[in-house]
Amino acid sequence: MSILVVGSVAFDSVETPFGEVDEVLGGSGTYFSTSASFFSDVSLVAVVGEDFPQEHVEFLKSRNIDLTGLQVAPGKTFRWKGRYGYDLNEAHTLDTQLNVFESFAPQLPSGFEDAEYVFLANIDPELQLQVLQQVRRPKLVACDTMNFWIEGKREALVKTLRHVDTLLINEGEVRQLADEPNLVKAARSILDLGPKNLVVKRGEYGVIMFTEHSTFAAPAFPLEAVFDPTGAGDTFAGGFMGYLASTQNVSEASVRQAIVFGSVMASFAVEDFSLNRMKTLEYKEIEERFRKVKLLTEFDGLE
Numbered sequence: 001m002s003i004l005v006v007g008s009v010a011f012d013s014v015e016t017p018f019g020e021v022d023e024v025l026g027g028s029g030t031y032f033s034t035s036a037s038f039f040s041d042v043s044l045v046a047v048v049g050e051d052f053p054q055e056h057v058e059f060l061k062s063r064n065i066d067l068t069g070l071q072v073a074p075g076k077t078f079r080w081k082g083r084y085g086y087d088l089n090e091a092h093t094l095d096t097q098l099n100v101f102e103s104f105a106p107q108l109p110s111g112f113e114d115a116e117y118v119f120l121a122n123i124d125p126e127l128q129l130q131v132l133q134q135v136r137r138p139k140l141v142a143c144d145t146m147n148f149w150i151e152g153k154r155e156a157l158v159k160t161l162r163h164v165d166t167l168l169i170n171e172g173e174v175r176q177l178a179d180e181p182n183l184v185k186a187a188r189s190i191l192d193l194g195p196k197n198l199v200v201k202r203g204e205y206g207v208i209m210f211t212e213h214s215t216f217a218a219p220a221f222p223l224e225a226v227f228d229p230t231g232a233g234d235t236f237a238g239g240f241m242g243y244l245a246s247t248q249n250v251s252e253a254s255v256r257q258a259i260v261f262g263s264v265m266a267s268f269a270v271e272d273f274s275l276n277r278m279k280t281l282e283y284k285e286i287e288e289r290f291r292k293v294k295l296l297t298e299f300d301g302l303e
């Protein structure tokens with residue numbers, strides 16, 4: 001079953017304590033769709049400029065990603081520049097150039113309006129809403145965002161959130177969006193904005209999900225070598241949505257498994273720069289790591 005995603009396709013320039021790369025393939029839509037493609041069919045709606053190389057298009061096609069909704073517009077591709085210190089959980093944005101995204105009006109190709117699984121990857125919340133308005137009756141709408149939009153487009157974001165089932169954001173963004181330092185209270189107030197599930201990404205500390213009636217926590221897979229956390233969040237979301245779409249089951253038990261698949265995918269993404277690790281990843285490695293995460297949290301109850 002197919003997933004529809006709208007998000008950025010980008011050139012990223014990234015510095016971490018372990019190295020740096022300049023203008024490599026990145027973007028929230030790119031990371032998401034690549035990750036989801038290990039589980040399900042994905043259709044990507046985005047825009048790139050005339051400077052976007054065929055080599056990157058070929059990579060996305062090699063992952064079987066439907067690119068009918070990828071527009072090529074006059075101008076330059078979106079660019080993002082970021083730096084990470086030894087605390088790899090926090091990205092410091094150095095520069096954001098929207099370029100072709102400034103005049104982008106997402107238009108769903110015919111057939112896409114029946115998508116059952118929709119992911120609004122990190123992008124201008126006004127564009128997220130425009131996509132949502134073109135979709136008929138989705139089974140699950142999930143959404144990501146970041147400080148850039150919480151600060152710059154809060155009103156549009158709150159409007160989008162009314163139509164979202166699952167919001168996936170990082171811990172700092174939860175506090176910023178709710179304007180509340182306590183995570184549990186912040187989560188409650190975000191659930192009041194519309195989403196039924198709030199999935200809080202906590203980098204190397206894992207994920208915690210809040211719903212009205214339950215809380216679920218999953219650890220991140222402990223890694224010895226983390227090179228570049230860029231795209232971890234989108235790759236998480238790709239595994240999460242990809243798994244749900246492949247099972248056609250959005251029960252809480254299935255959502256919990258999807259969270260672990262998301263964490264597993266993110267753990268691979270951070271092992272190398274850009275999407276390099278995704279290029280060699282095989283499905284059997286994903287399953288193997290899923291089993292290891294399960295063992296991480298197994299313990300006996302009280303007698």
Ligand code: AMP
Pocket residue numbers: 008010011012026027028031079080096122123124148149229230231232233234235
């Ligand atoms: P994350 O998964 O949160 O690490 O997302 C990283 C990706 O988000 C990078 O590949 C960037 O190209 C992309 N990105 C950064 N800022 C923005 C923005 N303001 N809008 C859309 N995408 C962005």
